[in-house]
Amino acid sequence: MGAIDETAVGGLREALRGPVIAPRDPGYDEARSIYNAMIDRRPAAFARCVDVADVQAVISFARDTGAELAVRGGGHSGSGLCLVDDGLVLDLSPMRWVRVDPESKTVQVGGGSQIGDLDHATHAFGLAVPAGIMSTTGVGGLTLGGGHGHLTRRYGLTIDSLVSADVVLADGSCVTASAERHPDLFWALRGGGGNFGVVTSFTFRLHPAATVGVAVTVWPVDRIEDVLRWYREFLPAAPEDLSGFFAVLVVPPGPPFPEPIHGEKVCGVIWCYTGGLADDRLAEVLSGVNEPAPPAFHFTTPMPYPALQTMFDTLIPKGLQWYWRGDFFDAVPDGAVDVHRKYAENIPTGLSTMHMYPVDGAAQRVGPDDTAWAYRDAVWSVVIGGIDPDPANAGVVRQWCVDYWTDLHPHSMGGTYVNFIGEQENPDRIRATYRGHYDRLASVKRAYDPDNLFHANQNIPPAAE
Known part of the structure; x- marks a missing residue:
């Protein structure tokens, strides 16, 4: 790859409306900081794009100079793939805007936006997109990976609400991908990651979600086996307007948790209910939480949906040390229960955790080949985070x-x-994640990025001619 010297950086500054930040510039260290502080990379330059023309200019620069290129949206990448040492970062953070069309119940979102921006704008109309569990997550990275969250059982994955995407391709051209236009690209964008171009805006279909029922239930960690055996049967059989992700954690020292359990290792479920709150319906739906064991704490409240999305923002803010890995599961056998017990009892730090997100319900009703997401038969998406x-x-x-x-x-x-x-994992993990879709994704890659310009990601190399 070509080096980026000061003369080249100067030329890039002249070509863009947005700022270019190099190592000697004020704000460089702030620019290279991302959500995961375990990542310490030093790009040669950050090109902060304010519009599509800036994106085109940066792609042209990288293509002409051979500079290593990474694309940064919300900067939430746990693996840090939005940064590259000695290369060029195409930074979409200035493209942080949301436009809601309440009549068509759609929303267009800039490529640098975070979930909190999306939730804030759509909540004014009592609408939402099923996307994530933290407001600081970037809309772009979440969507291109598939996207799951509190509303997945009710409304599907984030990509299941995607109507179209505006994309700048490796040759600098701009296209709109949808079911009607560039359908192969649209298929690949829905779960295939950042392999195919720079998405400058997303258009989503919106769904009703204003005030939701929220509950937090935790049990002593020594009851995890009973709780998991109950949860693995209870949630898949529950109405789809109830979601709840299972977690192992250390109780944080603050509300809503009572002081006697602060610092205790527990297992628990964070519930979200979209089925209406009249007649204390949430309490009725969750009446079975005492079945596996008496909870150490059980809390229910109505809550604006955006407030639920911010619950973890202050607990796990930007700047922590993170290392994560995950897997899909279609069942939680007793052998897996034993593993969860072992590691829940030995959580090494106060913020380390495991989350088991449900991805059944509406997400399973999309055809297995309709999108690049290859695990429509999964019931849970598990992530383990050392923090x-x-x-x-x-x-x-x-x-x-x-x-x-x-x-x-x-x-x-x-x-x-x-x-x-993460990039530390075996590349075979990417092929396993796409199952039989991998070869089709590689063919789409060849059509839209034959030289693999966009490779600073969970990369799918172009198929051979």
Whole structure:
């Protein structure tokens, strides 16, 4: 790859409306900081694009100079693939805007937007897109990976609400991908990651979601086996307007948790109910939470949907040490229960956790070949996160995560949500994640990015001619 010298950076500055930030410029260290502080990379330049023309100019520059190129949207990448040492970062963060059309119940979202921007704009109309569990997550990366969250059982994956995407391709041309236009590209964008171009805006279909029922239930960690055996049967059989992701965690020292359980290792479920709150319906739906064991804490409340999306923002803010891995599961056999018990009892730090997100319900009613997402038969998407603020604990949280995943993986379906794959993992994980769709994705890659310009991602190389 070609080097980026100061003369080239100067030329790039002249070509863009947005700023270009190089190592000697004020704000460089801020520009290279992302959500995961375990990532410490030093790009040669950041090109902050304010419009599509800027994106085209950056792609042209990278193509002409041979500069290593990474694309940054919300900067939430756990694996840090939005940064590249000594290369060029195409930064979409200035393209942070949302336009709601309440008549058509659609929303157009800029490529640098975060989920909080989307939720804020759509909530004014009592509408939402099923997307994530944290407001600071980038809309772009989440969507291109497939996207799951609190509303998945009710409304499907994020990509199931995607209507179209405006994309700048590797040759600098601009296209709109949809079911009618560039359908192969549209198919690939729905789960195939950032392999095919730079998406400058997404258009989504909206769904009713204003005030939702929220509940948090936690049990002592020594009851995890009983709780997991109950949960694995209860949730898949529950109405689709109830979602709840299972977690192992250390109780944080603050509300809504009572002081006697602060710092305790627990297992729990964070519930979201979209079925209406009249007549204390949520309490009725969750009346079975006492069946596996008496909860150490059970809290229910109505809540605006955007407030639910911000629940974890202050608990796990930007700047922590992160290491994560994941897998898909269609069942939680007793062997997996034993693994969860072992590692829940040995959580190494106060923020380390495991989340088991349900991806059944509406997500399973989309055809298995309709999108690049290859696991429509999955019931849960699991992520294990080793997390701590102290860099001295980076090795500890990483090892806990790797060991947990290694013991749990034999019980999985073999692949994972692509956004949970880091560059440290075996490349075969990408092929396993796409199953029989991999070869089709490689063919789409050849058609739209034959030289693999966009490879700083969970990469799918172009198919051979």
